[in-house]
Amino acid sequence: MKALTLTNVNKSFGDVHVLKDINLEVEDGEFVVFVGPSGCGKSTLLRVIAGLEDVSSGEVSIGGEIVNATPPCRRGIAMVFQSYALYPHLNVRKNMSLALKQEKQSKQVIEERIAEATRMLNLEDYLERYPSELSGGQRQRVAIGRAIVRHPKLFLFDEPLSNLDAALRMNTRLEIANLHQQLKTSMVYVTHDQSEAMTLADKIVVLRAGRVEQVGSPMELYNNPVNQFVAGFLGSPAMNFMPASLISEGDTRTLGVRPEDLFQSDQGPLKASVQHVEHLGGDTNVIAKVKDHQITARLFGQHDIKPGAELSFGIADGKSFYFDKDGARLRG
């Protein structure tokens, strides 16, 4: 049984066609991440799944049931919002129990579920506090707790970490990964941060301008992107793109090489002048110019390279990607 199936989903706001013919399946227990640049329709897609927006056409089914006409509260989902969206007039305990009370669960069930969620998220000390008395990270945990207590069939996260600072973001990311392992519930997670997508996902869905560009596991997408957009979006530092004519005269294609697939070699075809060097300890990122094209090379270990140096780079065997002028991948 599929946790979620989207069939030919379209969504327009007036004349603005935001989601274009989306087809997607989420397996039971899978962690699926939607990534894409800002404004590409990720949140809209999530809201369509939640039932907060109606589809313009197409079909949404959750757990095998078509839910196009089912209100959000009966779709068996729980959602965590970017802005936390805690009820300001209720304390943490009541924030978490509200949905269960609406479902008319017994007192005992409510108690158990809250105890379970607070234990998982270390919220025991905050149960009687109001949202205004919590830090950003604590609020986000309460928001997650509010989703957990419902025992949903599907979790929806809309950029849950983007309001947190970097260190907290790492921690909470781990917590969410742990949570997924413990609960084994399907999760759909929206982010525009490719590293979050790569680290959390079983399956990544790359969206651009309301269209699905590619679906696959993080490594599939990384190693085998279908087009220039996906290739450039995943991976950090991003893939280098340059005209293929730089290495073979008259070639009109675009060449893509990942920074780690460039290596220093005196016979290398790319003659570059170093602009800037980032010493990260474990790695060294060299930003250099080949003619007018900026490239980034990621060298393993520590290298004593100075800006202004003239270097040659080679490309690792079989690690070149070619794209046509519309960005489609050319194979072979």
Added chain:
Amino acid sequence: MNKARTNPLNTAAMHGALILYTLIALFPVFVILINSFKTRKAIFREPLALPSADSFSMIGYQTVMKQGDFFLYFQNSMIVTVVSLTFILVFGAMAAFALSEYRFKGNMLMGLYLALGIMIPIRIGTVAILEMMVATGLVNSLMALILVYTAQGLPLAVFILSEFMRQVSDDLKNAGRIDGLSEYTIFFRLVLPLVRPAMATVAVFNMIPIWNDLWFPLILAPAEETKTLTLGSQVFIGQFVTDWNAVLSALSMAILPVLVLYVIFSRQLIRGITSGAVK
């Protein structure tokens, strides 16, 4: 901003200005209050003097109590003001919520139509309103006043409240929907508390003109049993003689309830529980 706060000179200047403004604003009220406790002669001889042992007199209050049914007027004014305010706030907030929250055909037009009333003074329609009230048999009833005041207050209420409701986080409302709250619960429990300062503003802006209005009570409800306080006080202001003791006493008593209502609303104005709802 912080710098201005910590500079003692600035603080002093700021407080000086505020205190001066308070004194100017309170002065007329103060004069009315002290003079309402003086004899007629004392009022005219030394209008700014405090009541002393020989100038003290309760004659004004006694006249007011004897003349007409002052408490009934009082009660009428209170009923009209409170019920009108309630209607304005409830219906205004509901309309504002619909306009700001739901996408439907003609949403914009409806908003503009409702806002149009801000620019058109309702008194232009007095004749038509009177005819309508006569036809429906509402003349000389408090209901007539309440309906007119509600109509008069709604446009601004809808306009202000819908602006504020647009700012209430969508995520919060959506969280409510996912948790199974009905639209009514979302409106009453989530949105209204968050726009409480705006509600209080609307209430204060509407309350004072309604309480003080003379025009509509005079035209729509001049009967003895539906007179409002403002209308009732007019008996002391004659074309040739004015009973100043009574007028001042009546005014003093009329200030009180507005003051109380104002204090209630202005506390709401200041208190905000929005912080912490969303980041």
